[in-house]
Amino acid sequence: MRFTTSRRPSPRARRFGRVLANYFGARYMTRGKSGLEDGDEVWMVVVEGSGGPAGLARRSGGEERILRFSAVQEGGAKRLTRKRAAVVGSGKAAAEVAEFFGLDLSPTASEGRLVRVQDGTIDLVDDGDLILRLEI
Incomplete structure (x- = not known):
């Protein structure tokens, strides 16, 4: 499992993503212009709303689920x-x-x-x- 954010995250979303990655013992990746690699890897993407974290999108195997x-x-x-x-x-x-x-x-x-x-x-x-x- 890896954690990341949107391409242009707020500082609060980046900090939130790092805290979650640290908590779950997973890797955090700074996204920038990078895309998410498909395959068996599970990506947890911090979803933003109103300038801060508003949920997590779980992307794996071409599917996406969101926890708001x-x-x-x-x-x-x-x-x-x-x-x-x-x-x-x-x-x-x-x-x-x-x-x-x-x-x-x-x-x-x-x-x-x-x-x-x-x-x-x-x-x-x-x-x-x-x-x-x-x-x-």
């Missing part, structure tokens, strides 16, 4: 080790987020790198520290 959100809170900067995240939550929203990111759904996980899906929010948490909160 607004970034409502960013935690403090933290150097993250490479750990695999798990989605925590129940219901349709948690299952959709797990499928979108290609992660395991673990309704009972309580520690480590977690993507908590609940009540219209997605919290990206690392060992109890909030990294990012998204409102869906």
Whole structure:
């Protein structure tokens, strides 16, 4: 999985893309005039709206799916080790987020790198520290 932005991203979208890539242990690529390579690679493209991040487009194998959100809170900067995240939550929203990111759904996980899906929010948490909160 790789993260990138639109061809002419805002500074906030670039920072957001780097935070997500770091959180998921993926590579971030500055886009510029480059196109997205087709093939088996999964690309997560930060979608912008009103001058900031408004969603992610997952592009893979010629298909595109979009997860819309607004970034409502960013935690403090933290150097993250490479750990695999798990989605925590129940219901349709948690299952959709797990499928979108290609992660395991673990309704009972309580520690480590977690993507908590609940009540219209997605919290990206690392060992109890909030990294990012998204409102869906």
